[in-house]
Amino acid sequence: MTFTGSASTSAQFPRDLLPEVAFLGRSNVGKSSLLNALAGVKGLARVSSEPGRTRLVNFFRVHGASRPGGGGRGDLYLVDLPGYGFAKAPKAVRESWERLVGSYLEDRDVLRLCVFIVDARHDPSAGDEMLHEWLFHHETPYVVAANKVDKLGHGEARRRERQLEEGIGKSAQAVVPVSAARGTGVPELWSIIRGATLAPADEGNCWTRKLRRGPSRRPRWSLSPASRR
Numbered sequence: 747m748t749f750t751g752s753a754s755t756s757a758q759f760p761r762d763l764l765p766e767v768a769f770l771g772r773s774n775v776g777k778s779s780l781l782n783a784l785a786g787v788k789g790l791a792r793v794s795s796e797p798g799r800t801r802l803v804n805f806f807r808v809h810g811a812s813r814p815g816g817g818g819r820g821d822l823y824l825v826d827l828p829g830y831g832f833a834k835a836p837k838a839v840r841e842s843w844e845r846l847v848g849s850y851l852e853d854r855d856v857l858r859l860c861v862f863i864v865d866a867r868h869d870p871s872a873g874d875e876m877l878h879e880w881l882f883h884h885e886t887p888y889v890v891a892a893n894k895v896d897k898l899g900h901g902e903a904r905r906r907e908r909q910l911e912e913g914i915g916k917s918a919q920a921v922v923p924v925s926a927a928r929g930t931g932v933p934e935l936w937s938i939i940r941g942a943t944l945a946p947a948d949e950g951n952c953w954t955r956k957l958r959r960g961p962s963r964r965p966r967w968s969l970s971p972a973s974r975r
């Protein structure tokens with residue numbers, strides 16, 4: 747996996763039309779750590795937490811991933827979207843974040859799956875709830891990655907997983923308990939990502955994003971509590 751670049755506007759998104767998987771979650775949830783764990787390379791996604799890049803869309807290209815069912819290999823992008831939940835950020839910063847993330851999520855036809863990362867130890871934040879509402883409304887395929895399960899005992903981890911399955915994970919393809927720190931759940935997540943991006947379309951790939959067009963059906967995009975109605 748290689749870092750191929752950052753975008754601050756939709757005009758800078760890649761044009762090679764490879765399938766994409768977007769990573770979303772509030773700041774500090776472990777998004778960079780999970781990208782590193784998936785890449786199997788420490789420090790790769792550190793680029794996304796460098797000052798200046800935290801509010802950009804960062805693209806990581808995966809080269810020659812094996813297709814499910816042994817049908818050869820293919821490339822895809824893992825897309826690191828800027829984290830939300832920075833309540834103290836100035837209004838202008840929050841608004842530019844909403845424009846950038848909104849334009850990616852609403853218009854990106856090559857988006858196959860969102861990995862919605864939450865902290866397994868805590869109830870979903872207001873930002874998490876907003877993101878869930880948005881994904882549900884747009885019928886965007888997503889999985890919930892419940893990170894930092896290494897901090898929980900087995901019973902508590904199961905309890906949290908069930909809570910997520912009944913809450914923000916109810917309309918998800920799966921809820922996957924993960925630990926970016928220990929590698930728990932990373933192979934499962936990787937297998938879901940390969941299925942969503944590289945499975946042959948003629949095998950009834952249920953992950954393909956439903957087409958929905960027309961500005962009238964778009965809800966207002968906002969994840970920052972201060973700008974919620």
Ligand code: GDP
Nearest residue numbers: 773774775776777778779893894896925926927
């Ligand atoms: P990001 O802001 O979402 O990209 O979060 P980072 O990947 O920078 O991680 C934020 C903090 O959480 C760091 O201190 C990480 O070491 C820690 N962290 C990330 N993943 C895990 C995990 O699976 N388990 C534990 N215990 N800590 C983690």
